[in-house]
Structure formats: C-alpha cells, structure tokens
Amino acid sequence: MGSITLKMQHPALYSEAGDVVRLFYGDTPLTLYREGDMEPEADVMIVQRARREGEGYLHEAVLTGPDRAPLTAAYCQQEMGEGTLEQKRYFKYGVKIVLYHLLTQATGKAMPWGSLTGIRPTKLAYELLAQGRSVQQAAQYLKDTFDVSREKADLLFQILKAQQGIVCHESFRQLDVYVGIPFCPSRCTYCSFAACDIRKNRKWVEPYLAALHHEIKVCGQMARQAGWQVRAVYLGGGTPTAISAQQLCALLEAVNLAFPGAAEVTVEAGRPDSIDRDKLRALRDAGVSRVSINPQTMNGETLMRMGRTHTPEQIVQAFALAREAGFEAINMDLIAGLPGESAQDMARTLRQIAALAPDNLTVHTLAMKRASKLKEEKGRYSLPSGEEVLKMLEAARAAAAEWGMEPYYLYRQKYMTGNFENIGYSLPGKACIYNIDIMEETHSILALGAGGISKWVYPAENRLERTPNVKNIEQYIARVDEMIARKEPRLCGTLLDRPETVIV
Ligand code: SF4
Known part of the structure; x- marks a missing residue:
C-alpha cells in the first residue's frame, strides 16, 4: 500500500x-x-x-x-x-x-496485545485489580475490551504474582536514583540512547564526571534534607564500565555518600569489552549488588554487524570474572530479531547462555528506533519476519522456565517487530527492584547525568511528571546547575509535599 x-x-x-x-x-x-x-x-x-x-x-x-x-x-x-x-x-x-x-x-x-499500545500492560492489570476485579475477571476484561490474547493476559498475571512482595505502591518519600554514563566502547547500530563512542570522546570524560559529581552531591543534599529514602540505585547509560576503575570507584563513593541506604545497587556492565578484574573488584568493594553483562546474541558475525566490538568468547570470560568477583545477581540481555538471525541462532545463543547460568535474563524484541543507525540504513539489513521473532521469543521463554526463572517485568516499545514485548526473567529471589519500580511507575526516579529523565509519581492522580536533563554531553557540562534547578522544586518537596493515596 x-x-x-x-x-x-x-x-x-x-x-x-x-x-x-x-x-x-x-x-x-x-x-x-x-x-x-x-x-x-x-x-x-x-x-x-x-x-x-x-x-x-x-x-x-x-x-x-x-x-x-x-x-x-x-x-x-x-x-x-x-x-x-x-x-x-x-x-x-x-x-x-x-x-x-x-x-x-x-x-x-489480530495482534497479541490487541489495541494496547503505548501503555504498560502490568499497570493496567494492577488498576483492574484495584477496582475490585478478581484475576480471572481482570483477564477477561482485557480480552473483551482491548482484545488482548489469553496468553498475554496470563503472562501479565504471572508477572504480577512474581512482583508480590517487591512491588510497593506506598511510595511516599521513597525514590530510586539513576546515574547515567553516556560513553560506550563503540556504538551499536540499533542504539537510540544518548551514548557516544568513548574512543572518539575521551576528552569529555573527565569534565563530564566532574559535572556529574556536582549534580550527585547537590541533589543528594537536597534529597536527604527533604527526607527522601533511597530504595534502589542504578548506574546505566551508555556503559558505566567504559570509564576507568579509578573513575568508577570515585563515582560510586560519591553516590553512596549522597544517597545512603539503598537496598540494591545495580551497574550496567553491558559490554564485555569494558570489563576487567579491577573494575569488577572496584564495583564489589563499593557495595554494588548486581551487574548486567549483555551478549545480545552469541553469534559473532551478528555482533560484528551490529557494531559491537567484542566476541562471544569475551562474554564468557567477563561472566566468569564477575562470578569470581563474587556477584550473585548477574543479568544477561538478549535481543530477538537482530538482522540476519533466525530461531536457530537464538537456540544456539540460549544453549551457550545456559552453560553460564545467569540469575536474570532480559529478552528484548528488536525495535527500530528513530535515532538508530539501523533505522537510517534499514535497507542494508535483512530482518527476520514477525513469525521468526515469535519463535525466538518462545524459545527464550521456554529456556528461562527450564532454568527455573519466572517472568517478573514486562514493557513494550514503539516500532517493535511483530508488536511483541520485552520481558525480564529472574530466578526466585533475584528480581531487580529498580526494574520493577521503573516499569510499574510506583516510585519517583531521580535521574542524574546527560539524558537522564527524572520522573515524579503522583499515585493519587495516577500521573507522572518528567524533568529531563539535556542529552548533549557538552550542554550537560555547561548547564549542570540548570539541570539541578529543574529538579529542585520536586526534590525539595514543594511540589510533592503531601502523603499520597495508595492505588492498590
Ligand atoms: S552498549 Fe547499549 S548504550 Fe552502548 S551503544 Fe550499545 S546499545 Fe547503546
């Protein structure tokens, strides 16, 4: 057409x-x-x-x-x-x-999620339960009203069950902290984040970290004075481990000082070519409880095609180093639907991941994001069909179940192949609090660093407000005080100064 x-x-x-x-x-x-x-x-x-x-x-x-x-x-x-x-x-x-x-x-x-787009389906499921429906009634409502398939409705309630005891809707004066490091060893073709190739941008690392330390310190003071309790800390980006062990140490020390008491500290160590023994030890010494080491695929050719400057062997080595350093909660990310890949590639990847035995597995469906090189040069790549991607997702789901994992969070994005979803699986007791909080939008998120978007939750009104930091690194360095000032009214409590009614 x-x-x-x-x-x-x-x-x-x-x-x-x-x-x-x-x-x-x-x-x-x-x-x-x-x-x-x-x-x-x-x-x-x-x-x-x-x-x-x-x-x-x-x-x-x-x-x-x-x-x-x-x-x-x-x-x-x-x-x-x-x-x-x-x-x-x-x-x-x-x-x-x-x-x-x-x-x-x-x-x-017919679409698996029916007419649901641009919505977090688990949020809607929580809302239906809060309105007094039983799980069966809520599942039926999703099917009758939004044409959600029975399988997806079942998946939603399985996730809600896995979140029991972790999801917390009584979030008054509790927040999560996100710290962004917008540098990566190279840029992946499917990336749409504000991440840049550290090899070409080394001169910005120190000034960026200086500005970030300043934002962390000032926002930490404000948060403590206003009585916020920190639930989880997440260092993402980018790839935080792209910076040196020394720089990581100093950063984590600053974060711990500014935001004490977090129940969980996660660091995206996504690229194995950014990890070594010293960095992992520095992370452990600084109290980091979780890391993410992301193969995306164990097919070396695909990795190369996608601009990732590492091999599958490096994934295996990085994982072994992380276990050796004492990490007991290691996540691995995979992408279903990468160019040139088939269900057989996914099966092979899953076999290799099984041998590593991660604690969490996050399975993304490839999304053609606007700011990505993949979208720009779409014609150059051969993408698997929606049916093939479905086979990959089903294989991943079966493998996760076989390894004793259960789905514990889910989100959907625009421009996703086949209108599917991203699912996080976890072994019992290993779920990531931050992932649940950010997906269910139960807690305010204080986001620091270039491209960070702080979210302020107003549960009683079932709405969020966002305060974005600028994405551009140079702009962030030059305007960090303005970024702090943007967040001040909410962080200091003048706009969030009442206890809020609980939805569920
Ligand atoms: S590692 Fe992640 S953040 Fe970095 S370029 Fe690749 S997709 Fe983007």
Missing part, C-alpha cells in the same frame, strides 16, 4: 491513533487530514469520529479506498472513569479500540 490518511474528529489523538494503524501497516506513510486541508490522495482513508451517547460515547471508524467497499466499525463505550484525566484516558482507549476493530476487519489480522 502506498499511503494512508487519517481523518480525525479528534486530531489531538493522532499519535495514539497512528500507533494502532502502524500495528497493521508498519512503515506505510501516514498523514493526518484536518478539516480544511487539501483533499488527500492517499490509497486508503480512515475516518475517526465519536459522539456522546448516554453516559459514554459511540465511537465510529470508516475505511475507504479506491478498489474496495467501505468498511465500518462502531464501539459503544459506557465506562468512562472518574475525573477529567481518567475520562480523557478512557476516551483515548475508545478511539484506539474502534480503530483496532476496523483494521482487524480490513486485514484479517
């Missing part, structure tokens, strides 16, 4: 409606048509409208095209939630549901 036009009575919801259309039509160019715009010449036109009916809305959608009979769908929405924000959210659901019904008819396809 050449192009699609969306004609919307509610153009403010164009982005959400576009997400649903893309589930079915992928990268097909999509434009918004507003009243008064030039009549479009798209192959397909989708019209969205809604009108009040009783307490709710009647949503309608129509699809027309040159060589087809018009298709229509209607969805009568009675449940609208309470309060303006809730009602807006429910209305948005209604628009997406009717478009989903229309496009299911048009294509004959």
Whole structure:
C-alpha cells in the first residue's frame, strides 16, 4: 500500500491513533487530514469520529479506498472513569479500540496485545485489580475490551504474582536514583540512547564526571534534607564500565555518600569489552549488588554487524570474572530479531547462555528506533519476519522456565517487530527492584547525568511528571546547575509535599 490518511474528529489523538494503524501497516506513510486541508490522495482513508451517547460515547471508524467497499466499525463505550484525566484516558482507549476493530476487519489480522499500545500492560492489570476485579475477571476484561490474547493476559498475571512482595505502591518519600554514563566502547547500530563512542570522546570524560559529581552531591543534599529514602540505585547509560576503575570507584563513593541506604545497587556492565578484574573488584568493594553483562546474541558475525566490538568468547570470560568477583545477581540481555538471525541462532545463543547460568535474563524484541543507525540504513539489513521473532521469543521463554526463572517485568516499545514485548526473567529471589519500580511507575526516579529523565509519581492522580536533563554531553557540562534547578522544586518537596493515596 502506498499511503494512508487519517481523518480525525479528534486530531489531538493522532499519535495514539497512528500507533494502532502502524500495528497493521508498519512503515506505510501516514498523514493526518484536518478539516480544511487539501483533499488527500492517499490509497486508503480512515475516518475517526465519536459522539456522546448516554453516559459514554459511540465511537465510529470508516475505511475507504479506491478498489474496495467501505468498511465500518462502531464501539459503544459506557465506562468512562472518574475525573477529567481518567475520562480523557478512557476516551483515548475508545478511539484506539474502534480503530483496532476496523483494521482487524480490513486485514484479517489480530495482534497479541490487541489495541494496547503505548501503555504498560502490568499497570493496567494492577488498576483492574484495584477496582475490585478478581484475576480471572481482570483477564477477561482485557480480552473483551482491548482484545488482548489469553496468553498475554496470563503472562501479565504471572508477572504480577512474581512482583508480590517487591512491588510497593506506598511510595511516599521513597525514590530510586539513576546515574547515567553516556560513553560506550563503540556504538551499536540499533542504539537510540544518548551514548557516544568513548574512543572518539575521551576528552569529555573527565569534565563530564566532574559535572556529574556536582549534580550527585547537590541533589543528594537536597534529597536527604527533604527526607527522601533511597530504595534502589542504578548506574546505566551508555556503559558505566567504559570509564576507568579509578573513575568508577570515585563515582560510586560519591553516590553512596549522597544517597545512603539503598537496598540494591545495580551497574550496567553491558559490554564485555569494558570489563576487567579491577573494575569488577572496584564495583564489589563499593557495595554494588548486581551487574548486567549483555551478549545480545552469541553469534559473532551478528555482533560484528551490529557494531559491537567484542566476541562471544569475551562474554564468557567477563561472566566468569564477575562470578569470581563474587556477584550473585548477574543479568544477561538478549535481543530477538537482530538482522540476519533466525530461531536457530537464538537456540544456539540460549544453549551457550545456559552453560553460564545467569540469575536474570532480559529478552528484548528488536525495535527500530528513530535515532538508530539501523533505522537510517534499514535497507542494508535483512530482518527476520514477525513469525521468526515469535519463535525466538518462545524459545527464550521456554529456556528461562527450564532454568527455573519466572517472568517478573514486562514493557513494550514503539516500532517493535511483530508488536511483541520485552520481558525480564529472574530466578526466585533475584528480581531487580529498580526494574520493577521503573516499569510499574510506583516510585519517583531521580535521574542524574546527560539524558537522564527524572520522573515524579503522583499515585493519587495516577500521573507522572518528567524533568529531563539535556542529552548533549557538552550542554550537560555547561548547564549542570540548570539541570539541578529543574529538579529542585520536586526534590525539595514543594511540589510533592503531601502523603499520597495508595492505588492498590
Ligand atoms: S552498549 Fe547499549 S548504550 Fe552502548 S551503544 Fe550499545 S546499545 Fe547503546
């Protein structure tokens, strides 16, 4: 198909409606048509409208095209939630549901997550339970309302069960701290993070760390004075272990001083080519409890194609060094759907990972992120089909179960192959608190460093506020005091000064 036009009575919801259309039509160019715009010449036109009916809305959608009979769908929405924000959210659901019904008819396809896009499905599941539904009723509601498959609904409630005792909705004055190191040994082609190649940017490392130390110190003072308790600390990026052992030591010392009392400290040691014995020892001595060593795949050719400057053998060595240093919680990340890979490659990777016996496994589905080289040069790569990726994800799920792991968090991203998901698996008792907190959005996150986005949780209103730091390293160094000032009102309590009602 050449192009699609969306004609919307509610153009403010164009982005959400576009997400649903893309589930079915992928990268097909999509434009918004507003009243008064030039009549479009798209192959397909989708019209969205809604009108009040009783307490709710009647949503309608129509699809027309040159060589087809018009298709229509209607969805009568009675449940609208309470309060303006809730009602807006429910209305948005209604628009997406009717478009989903229309496009299911048009294509004959169904999606595993139904019309759920841009939403954390576990959050919705918690909400349904909090409304008084049983697990069975909530699963049925997800199926009936959003067309979520039975398998995905079961997965959600399995995750909620695994989170019991860790997830905490009573988050008043508790926060997690994220510290970003935006340097990596090289840049992976699929990367969309604010991470740069340390080989070309060494001159920025010291000034960056000086600015970061300053932000850590000042924000730590503010947080302690305002009575925040720190639940978990996470050093990510980038690859924190790309800096030297000495620099890591100094950084962790500063973090421990500024934010004492964390129950968990995690460091992304993602790239094996950034790890050595000294660094791992420095991490252990500084109280780091968890590390992540990420193969993504154990296929050396794919690693090379993806711009990762390490071999599968280095993964095995780095893992052994981490165990030798005493780490008892080691995560490994894999990506399903990497260019040129098949289900057989995933099976081979899983066999090699099994021999290492990690404590956590995180399985991502490849997402074509806008800022990535992979997206820019998409034509150069051959991507596995959605069916092949599904086989990979199923193989990973079976392997994790065989190793005694259970899924404990899940999230979805835009532009993901096959509309699947990312799942974190864990051995019993080895789940990462920070991962649960950030996915369930139960705790405020204080994010320090370039590209960090602090999130302030208002559970009573079921909403978040974000305070981003600039992504650019030079800008961050020059404007670190401004980054601190942006966070000050919330960190010092002037905007978060009341105990909040608990949702669940
Ligand atoms: S290691 Fe991670 S952060 Fe660094 S370039 Fe690769 S994907 Fe990006």
